[in-house]
Amino acid sequence: MPRGEYELPQAVIGNRENACHRLYRNSWQFTTSFSAEAIEQDFGPVTQAAAERLRVIQSDPVMLKRHVIKLYHQSQHILEGRDEGSDTYHDQDVDEGQGENREDPVMIQLLRKDKLGILNATPKVQDYQRSRLQRAWKELAINGGHKHQSSRAVPSRELARGEVCIPGVPDGEVIIVTRSPIPSRDNIRKYVNNATVERLQNYRGCIWMNADDAAEYHQGDFDGDQMQWDLARDLPNIAQEVKWAGEPGDFKGIQQRPKQPYVTTDLSVYTEDRESLKQAAPIIRGSVLEGALGGEHNKVGLVANWIGRVQSAQPNEQDRLTHQSMEAFHTEKHDLLERLMGALQVEVDYGKSAERLEDIEEIGGETLIADAQDWTEAHPVPFFDHKKDPDLYKHVLLPDTGSGSAVEVLPRITNQAWAALPVGQKERRYFQAVLHSEEERAAALTHPLYPIIEESALAYKEQFNALVARNIKETLTAQESAKRIGAFYQHCDEFVAQGLGIEGLDAEGIEEVKDLFHLALWKVCHTSETHHDKRPLEPGGEIDEWSQRQPITFGPKPLQLHKQPGLTEVDVVTAPFGAKTESVKRYLDQNNVTYTAYQQAKAPMMDFVLAPSTPQSVIRYLENQHPDHRSVRFDGQVNRPADYDKWSIPRSRSGTGSLTYNVCVPQLLAAIERQQHLREGIQAMGLRHGDFKTQSPGTRANIVLRVGQFPHDHPDKSLAGQPCLMSNDKIVGAFPQNQKIPIVGTVFRSPELTLTANQQGTVNAVEGDVEQASIYVPIQSSRETEGFADNQTLASVKAVRAAKKSVRCGVPYQPVKAIEPPAKVKQTSRTRQSAQFSKPARTPARAKAEMQMD
16 A cells, blocks of 8 residues: 555454454463462363263264264354354464364265264264364363463553453452463463453453553563463462562563564655655565565474473483482573573564574574474473374373373373273275165166266276375375365366266266266275275185294384373284184183284284283293294285174274265265165164073064164174164164164164074074154263263263362362372362352253063
C-alpha cells in the first residue's frame, strides 16, 4: 500500500481471535519448571482420571466410535478458530498435540453412515481408531490432563506492577501467569488480581497487565499475546514453587532484541511530493522471497527441546562423587540453560526478524547446539528420545527410569492405565464379502466385463503398492508421500477409463462399470495377505523347505519388547516355523519357563524371549544345545500359521486395505447404506470356545441375541477382544468368515435358531434368521448405562474425590492405583479446597432383555 493519508470509515484494529477465553493444554515445558512432587500432587488426579476414562473408551466399541467422531469435530473447530480446548501456539516439537495429519473426512463419513457398525471390525477402521487413541494417550503421558485457561494480554496504566485484572475473577485472587513458549520457570509468575477498576471488567477474554511486567517476565509487547493462567488455589503445590512478579529470578532476564528486517529499503529518496510516495522504495538488502524462505527456517522447537532436556537432566554417578562435582553439575546446567533461553527468544521472533541464534556472540551461538548435545549425552533423558516413537502407545510405553525428573511423573501415571488393543486382529480376507450382498456379488460375477474389471482392479492395487514401496525407499517426508498418494487416488477414474475403454458407454453404462470396479477393488484389497496356500508349513512348500535348513539358536539379542520403549538385550531362543518352533515351545512349557513369543516380521521365525527368572539349568542347556545366536535372511513372502496367533505376538504389520477406502468413495458410501441390515441371517462357530459346548443340537424359537466380545485376557490370543455371539450374557461362539458383524452391543431377535453338531455329536455351530424390526444398535453402551458416562468414568470420579479429600485434609495426594516407584512428598498444611468438578451425567438404567436360551 503506498504511503499517504487514508480515511477509514470502518476499521477493526487488532487480533480479536485471541480475545477469546479458551483452554490451553499443558505442555512439558511447564512441567519441567517444577519439582516431580508438585507435578504429581497437582496434575496427578486429573491425569489419572483422564487415563482411566480413555481406557474405558478404548475397550468399548460404541464409546470409541462416538469418541473418534467427537475428536474430528474438535479438530474442525481448531481449523475454524472456534475450539475451546486447543493451543494457539503451534510448533510440532513443542506442542505434541498438533500433528501433520488432519482427520480423514472419508473415514468420518463411513463411521457416520455405518449405523449398524458392520465395518467397525475391519483392519482399516480399527487402524484409524487406534491412531486417534494413540494421540490421546501420548497427549496424556507427555502433557498430562490439566488444561490452563487463557486470555489476550492488554496493557493497563491503572494496574500497579504485580497486579493483573481478569474480568469475572474475584478481587485478591492469586493468579499464576505464563506464556508459550516458556524459556524458564522465571517466565511463570504469580500476580494478585485487582477487580476494583470497573472499566476493565467490561472486556471479557482479556487479561489486563502492567506493561513492564509483561515485557520483563513474558517478553510481551501486546501484539496479540496470549497468556495462560491458573488460579493458584487450583494448583497449590505448584503455586508454592512459583515466584511472585517482582522477585529476583533464577536466570538472567531475557529482553527482546531489536528486530532485524529481512528486507531493508532506502526511504531517503522520498519528498513531500505525493507522487513520490506512490513509488516503491528502492531495496538495499534482501527480497520478499528470501524473507519468506528465511521465515520457514527456524529452530524454535529444536531449542525448546534442548531446554527441556537440560532442565530435566539429573546428575550422573560421576557428578555425585563429591560436593564439588555436584556444584559443577548445577553450574554447567545453569549456564547452558541461560544460553539456550536467550536463543529461544531470538528464534521465536523468526517471522519478524532475520536474526538467528548463530548470529549472537554473547550466547556462543555458533557452538550452542553442539554444546547442548554433548552435555545431554552425558546426562540423557529418555523421555525426549522416545516421545516421538511411532509405536508409542501402540505397542510400547514412555519410559519411567525412576530418575526423579518431573517429566517422568505423567508417563508413570498414564502407563498404569494404558493397555494395548488386542494383538490378534482379523485379516483383511475375513471381510472380503462383507460390504456387498450375495445378490450383488452374484450379479457382478455373471457380468461379461467382470473378469477384465477384476484384472484391472488387481493391476491398480499392484501399482499402488509399488508407489508406497517407492516412497519408503526414497525416504520421503510424510507430506511428500501423502502428496504422491493423493495424486494417485485422483487418477482412479482415468485408470478405469483407459483400462476398460468406457469412453463409448452412456452415463448409465459408465456408472455400472464403476460400481463393478469398486466391488472388484474391495475384493482384491481384502484377499489373503499372501499368495501362498492357507497352510504355509505344507510339506514341500517354500517355508517348510527353508525352515528345515535353519538351526535353532540361543543367546542375547536386542529386541523391542511389547510395552517397552527402545531396544533391550534379552536372552532369546530363535526357531524357524514348524517342528522346531513346536519343539522349543514344548521344552519351555515342560520346564515351566516364563517366556513371550514374538513372530519375526521379515522371516518365518519365532523369537522366544526368556524371563529373567529362567533357571540357570535351562540357560546352560540351551547354550550347549543351540549356541551362536545369529540373524537369518529370508527372501520370500512370510506367511505365518494361524495357530501361532493363539499364543504368540505377531510382529508383521499387514495392510489395512486403505486403497479402496480412498477411491470410489461415492460407491463405497452407497454400498454401506445398502448393507444396514442382517437379512442373510446370523451364524456362529467354534462353540467350544463359549459357554454352550454342552448344549444339545436342535432348534430354539424366538431367541434374543447380542453381539459381545471375547475377554481381552482370553488364552487364545487370536480371539482376545474379538466380537462374539452372546445369549443371556453367555458366549455362544465366534463369527465365521464373511459374516456381517454388527457393532458390539447390538441386540436382535432370532425367530428360529438352529444348533448343529459335528460327527462326534458335539455342538459346534449355530445359525438362524434375524427379525429385522428387532435390531437395536445401541446409542450408549452397556458400560455407560451401568455407570460410565462419556466424559467421566467411575474410576475418574474416584480419582477426583481422592484429590479433593487430600487437599481438604492437608494430606498429599496418593493415586488410586499404586504408582511405582513411589514419590517422596513432603507433608503440607494447605487447607484450600481444589476446584469443583462436575458430577457425572445421569444415564438411564440398563435395559434387560429376557433370554430364552437355557
